[in-house]
Amino acid sequence: MLKTSESATARIRVSNVRKDFKLRHTHSIKETFLAAVRRKQLTSDFQALSNVSFDIAPGESVALLGFNGSGKSTLLKLISGVLRPDEGQVLTRGRVAGLIEVGAGFHPDLSGRENIFLNAAILGMSKKETEERYADIVAFSEIEKFIDTEVKHYSSGMFLRLAFSVAIHTEVDILLIDEILSVGDEPFQQKCLARIRELHAAGKTLVVVSHDLDMVSDLCERGILMRNGKVVFDGNSKEAVALMRA
Template structure:
């Protein structure tokens, strides 16, 4: 059974959250004119989240599960603050580090060294804190020889190593992970998972989105299954994975 935290103030709270995106059906002025002349719709609405509510307590490890288009990544972006709900509310308590897009927040014309300081500042670390952890960040990333190279020359795997290393060396309360572990070689993936488990053991709150169902059922105690922008199941992660596979 998943851990229960009913007596604690939630770290994360979503209440009746709704988010709708407009989907364009034309890609050029010519297509738009032709579609309008034929009275075809130029856009349609996609309800990414349709009344989603859940809370996550301090120290929980939660997997957001669902097929493509179910709303899991949108939920994660709501928690991170990248997106805002159309209606409803999203509340978080504490410092958040989000590994949502590889290399997001990196400036391509700056070196790896400069981007460490930039990303650490975005995550709320002072220059002194970053200086104290700089050596550990670089060592974990395993890209010491490229640290003074402009990151526009980095591979996606190098982006991953540096972005992950900065995030997990920040003093965070909530760590958000979206498919980030699907990039990079297996030894580094295992190293990342080991570090994530360490952070969870220290009481950090984890919210994970991944298509690797075996990994999330092992890493997370709780699973929230989303279907068509709604919560279809909220409970033990292994039960949630079983429903995904049914």
Template sequence: MHKSFSETPAILVEDVHKDFKLRHTHSIKETFLAAVRRKPLTTDFHALDGVSFAIEQGDSVALLGFNGSGKSTMLKLISGVLLPDRGQVRTRGRVAGLIEVGAGFHPDLSGRENVYLNAAILGMSKKETEDRFDEIVAFSEIEKFIDTEVKHYSSGMFLRLAFAVAIHTELDILLIDEILSVGDEPFQQKCLARIRDMHDQGKTLVVVSHDLDMVSNLCSRGILLRGGQVAFDGDSKQAVAVMRG
């Protein structure tokens, strides 16, 4: 049974397939031996096998599933980091992904320079970044180190700054992958509160996390992926119960 969707959902995923080749050999010697024995060097892994769903503007959706179920792959397809082999993924508006947080950070630049660089990668103008700079730095709680080169940061400091930049960008759709492993408990709570505020402002939210209780409280809808296919799509707490069952 198909739910009826508006003409213009925020995210539309239609019959999406994504395969990866899994390599079985890790050295030239292993590759040679496998070739001599006529063993396959790779196998195709169907990460996503005909997935379809639509997400309305302002929805909060948890992508659920055990490791290898395709949920992180799906998030990367929505963000545009990956492209589907077949089918299509369409998004409306500006998408910001807290997926590979800080992927655009440069270790030899200072925290300040990286804020401008990462904000530009996320589609913000210099003026927008200037207007929000103080807010970003205050949120990250690393004011003292903002002019230090990022290569001297601890991983916690780095993630805090990257997270602060991403959630202060102008966006319509926020994608989050396991990011709440960032920092200590008070900082995580602050991040969650900020994400809830953004959702209250009508932003669309898609979250992947191993913390099932947190994600079922944060999101109203759960899409459960199993073996690269949609196994359940409905209330998030029910989705978690199905997954645990």
């Protein structure tokens, strides 16, 4: 968490962040054994992020842009707390809700109703808060008929509806969204976008990763363009999209 003394304005602070991953080159014990016998390299290091720094103020809407492998999704996971940096700091101030992986945090053997309470608790909501918002969560998800069905029987679209609905009905300060709007039918996507705009208008901070460049340039005022794990542009979102398309 950001301390007030550290920053009076930043909702998110990313300072000199580096993140490395170890890539495996074998997929089974047999392959590993044969590679070792032949003295082939079993793993290699991959630097996903290098010396990344920026601040995001309360109420900003920011798009993280870049081609596959640029580091944007890794960065979003660092902000959410799913990953930790190998160097540097990622600090947040306020409650964070992340729509990063559809159905993440859902227990397959629990019903939709039970998963609403589980997911809401993970996002920091009390049981009382969840009970007060339960009807709105279910109504927005449009899956009332299946709410008492085990979620292992849900389609990916149903996962999306419920996960998105829980996240946007929590009392959040920061909402993180990663390609979540690419799943589901168009009417629901438009409904989600309208809700995201409402949250932004209410002063919530948005950080969005999407390959839909027209959507993010319209939704977000600021764009941070990543290339090979580094920030190459930080400014107006439409300029960032134009640079990416160049």
